[in-house]
Amino acid sequence: MIACLEFILWVFRFFMGACVFSFINVVICRLPRGESVVKGRSHCMECGHELAAKELIPLVSYIGLGGKCSQCGVHIPIRDFMVECTGGAAFVLCAVFYGIGKTGVISLRGLIVFLFLAVLMAVAVIDWDTRIIYDRFHMMIGILGVAAVWLFPEISLISRLIGLLIISVPMLVLAIAVPGAFGGGDIKLMAVCGWLLGWKANVFAMFAGLLTAGLYCGVMLAKKKLGRKDHFAFGPFLAIGLAIAAFCGEWIGNWYLSLL
Template sequence: MDSVYFFIYFYLFITGSCVGSFANAVVCRIPKGISIAKGRSYCESCQTSLQWYDLIPIISYILLWGKCRYCKKQISFKHFLFECFGGLLFMLSFYCFGLTIETVLMFFIIMVLTVIAIIDYQTMNIYLSTILTLFILVIVYRFFIQIDFMTLLIGGLCISVPMFIFNLIIPYSFGFGDIELMFVSGLLLGWKNNLLAGFIGIIIGGIYAGYLLLRHKVEADGHIAFGPFLVLGIITSLFYGTEIITWYLSLFNY
């Protein structure tokens, strides 16, 4: 049985690293307006089109010592990290959810959330295409893991509506992409876990903003990318939301 699990985890790591490689390409292409469906991968330094053997996840990076085969310029280490992250994430999803459709859907949902967080961090923009992709995955997930419609609707609105209202009072306090993200998150998590996700994101984002203010790295009326903190809250709530809420309520003997 142990050997069977070894091969399952090995297969999941390889598959996940391939998806991670594609997700990394998405992170690079979407902000530049480059189609992810057309055109071959190329070296960012010399613009040379890469061959299939240059694109084997993890292995190509190691064999080439992290350098382009053609111009010998250093390839960003983030490519290697993203591929490893994809492999480990698929393994973690299997560990948490077992051999189910939920494992596959959770893997892709978290991967899209990660793409959203990284692009927002780099560009301070959450693109509609990534939100729509997440929305479709969540709807498919909810087809298999059903919760009554009203719970999902309340989940979608419980954070996004207050954020929208707050935006009307203080313009640009949240990006519209942040509001869309929390709406889709509510459909995924339900209202209790979505409240937790929003709370975690706001607290950690507020601490980070305070740090930047103290270090004079941002002005008092400046903006930060809030999406990464919301994504952190969503993923935390996705895996541990029920446990955290149960622990918190136990403090009050509920």
């Protein structure tokens, strides 16, 4: 019986994460269109059909509708479903990695990291679609960084201050020297994330971002889907590195420094 209740609680945590990332889907869809993300009913972008409550259940509604709008039959992007799945997995991972708080759901440390991952998801997908990283996302991460000063005291203020500059300043210099090398949104993203995560994790995040971007670029060049002078959004790859760094960037940084 206890094991069954524990399983139900973990399923509940998964769906809590999926619900939050379902809202992130709304942000991803509406923000680039200039629509409010808090006003107005959710609707089909093709026919305008307002979604009923039964069509708004994360994951379940997508499966029940067969991935199509109930009115016009247009396909709902599988990406929406994957974003919600990622949210559920992220919440569970944060609960496992950072522990369960007094509420029995997640600790405050885990909540901060989960919200950070939610913002990164919005950054990654919107940047992929539009090559824009909105300043409001930098502000949100900055607010989380302020809260992290108290919740993650093991990351010193010196480490946070160095993290603020160690990646963003070289990126800025390179962007000035080579126009188009980095976007302003990428630079500001690494600055605020450096304050949140500390310099060791931020350096690792940049390395991971460059590695994954390089792999993507290599594959696209091999398939002749990208030219050598073509540009692509770097934000999604930075988001991947930052998400990994939120869990193990500091540990990897300490491990590497111990080898020197």
